[in-house]
Amino acid sequence: MxxxxxxxxxxxxxxxxxxxxxxxxxxxxxxxxxxxxxxxxxxxxxxxxxxxxxxxxxxxxxxxxxxxxxxxxxxxxxxxxxxxxxxxxxxxxxxxxxxxxxxxxxxxxxxxxxxxxxxxxxxxxxxxxxxxxxxxxxxxxxxxxxxxxxxxxxxxxxxxxxxxxxxxEVARAREAGPAELLGRGVLSTAARPLHLARLVSPSASLVTRTVGRARAGTAMAAPLTAPRTSFNGTITGHRSIGLADMDLDDVRAVKSASGTTVNDVVLAVAGGALRSYLQERGELPTESLLATVPVSVRGSSRRSEGANKVSALFTRLGTDIEDPLERVRDLAVRNRHAKDHHNAISADSLQDWAEFAAPRTFGLAVRAYAGLRLAERHPVVHNLVISNVPGPPVPLFFVGARIEALYPLGPVFHGAGLNITVMSNAGELHVGVIACRESVPDVDDLVQRFPVALAELLEAVTAPAGGGPTGRDDA
Missing domain, CATH: 3.30.559.10 (Chloramphenicol acetyltransferase-like domain)
Structure with a gap:
């Protein structure tokens, strides 16, 4: 147990x-x-x-x-x-x-x-x-x-x-009875004020350091500063899915030519695809979209318990930048700041604070939030979630069958009805996009723009010098 x-x-x-x-x-x-x-x-x-x-x-x-x-x-x-x-x-x-x-x-x-x-x-x-x-x-x-x-x-x-x-090899633990579970619950509840006191001081210090980074221009993008789009509202239970493939060698070629990372390139490709999609629909904001990027802290977490060992950082996707080469370079700088800022935060910070999520009140709050459609009333926390997951570099076999493609799909949330996950697999990148069907009515139109955005970026980094970037829309 x-x-x-x-x-x-x-x-x-x-x-x-x-x-x-x-x-x-x-x-x-x-x-x-x-x-x-x-x-x-x-x-x-x-x-x-x-x-x-x-x-x-x-x-x-x-x-x-x-x-x-x-x-x-x-x-x-x-x-x-x-x-x-x-x-x-x-x-x-x-x-x-x-x-x-x-x-x-x-x-x-x-x-x-x-x-x-x-x-x-x-x-x-x-x-x-x-x-x-x-x-x-x-x-x-x-x-x-x-x-x-x-x-x-x-x-x-x-x-x-x-x-x-x-x-x-796992030893079979005995199961606790209702009385023991109740007793453990009482002790856990009684100890929460002590745990809370231990978190307040480090969290206050983190806020102070974040303000300093913001003044110096080296902080990660802040939540609640995202522009509103058609997929930033209250979601329904309907889902739509889109799948696409990209060549990992093309991504690596862009990485090498631009002096960036694979993750920078993936985010820049996502930014280009989203920019094209929103622009064609007449919905492109003048400000860049803001993405939440989950980050594994499995290697640095002090906690042994729990299946989820993740944190998150916020980053701009450069959807306000027309030139793909300028977009990936801008993203590289932003991502370095975001990673440095994220690394300054305790790997267990999110897990520590999550311990105070009360089963009854948390669930009631979430239902009230959805029922009152509050996601459409307050500033947008983030526009979407996007993940880049490293997968197997060689072909794998699922109980004897060769895996030709593996498309990951994450959850969507009230206020952010779009999730993009990219996974590498034996020399390819597989893109899985899942969305609230009412928020993104043609998700396939969006996902098929990923290979196009990568091709544009590859052309930009291999083109002869002298063309020059076209710059930001609001420049």
């Missing part, structure tokens, strides 16, 4: 019927590599064999009496793989549009909290005989890094190799 960290539990409290807090992944599989050929029952049996003894796949939530503390994980003694791995088929012709429509529908369905918080949908009938697996895992049980680690229990370097991550 393990208590959820405050940050893990916060993703439970943030969830509403419209604001679902699971993360998804679309794996496009070449099943011709599977020993003995593809068979759904065989695939499900292999998944069952690989995950049955992995705690993260076989644990469920248990609430603490009276909601006095965060929930705990307990082993699901009635774990049944048939309740987690499901089978579907695409309607003919089974192409990209049919796949993204089905994936959007599945992404908009909540996970059953009475069972382990994950499921997989095996989708047959995709183009050229391929099979697609849509995985869903609740953010309370994974972040980007831990989610990749969990999938590695099902992946290998060849069709016949053992999984990359072996089954862990």
């Amino acid at each position: 393990d208590r959820l960290s405050g940050l893990d539990a916060s993703f439970l409290y943030l969830e509403t019927p419209a604001q679902l807090m699971h993360v998804c992944g679309l794996l496009v599989l070449d099943v011709s590599t599977m020993p003995g050929g593809y068979d759904f029952e065989g695939l499900r049996s292999q998944i069952d064999a690989h995950v049955r003894e992995v705690p993260a796949f076989t644990r469920r939530l248990r609430r603490v009496p009276l909601g006095l503390d965060h929930p705990v994980w307990v082993r699901d003694r009635s774990f049944d793989i048939e309740r987690h791995v499901h089978r579907l088929a695409l309607p003919t012709p089974g192409g990209y549009r049919e796949l993204t429509e089905l994936a959007g529908h599945l992404a908009g369905l909540p996970l059953d909290r009475s069972r382990p918080l994950w499921e997989m949908w095996v989708v047959e009938g995709y183009a050229d005989g391929k099979v697609v697996v849509l995985s869903k895992m609740h953010h309370a049980t994974v972040d980007g890094v831990s989610g990749a680690n969990l999938i590695s229990h099902l992946c290998a370097l060849s069709a016949t190799d053992a999984p990359l991550a072996p089954v862990p």
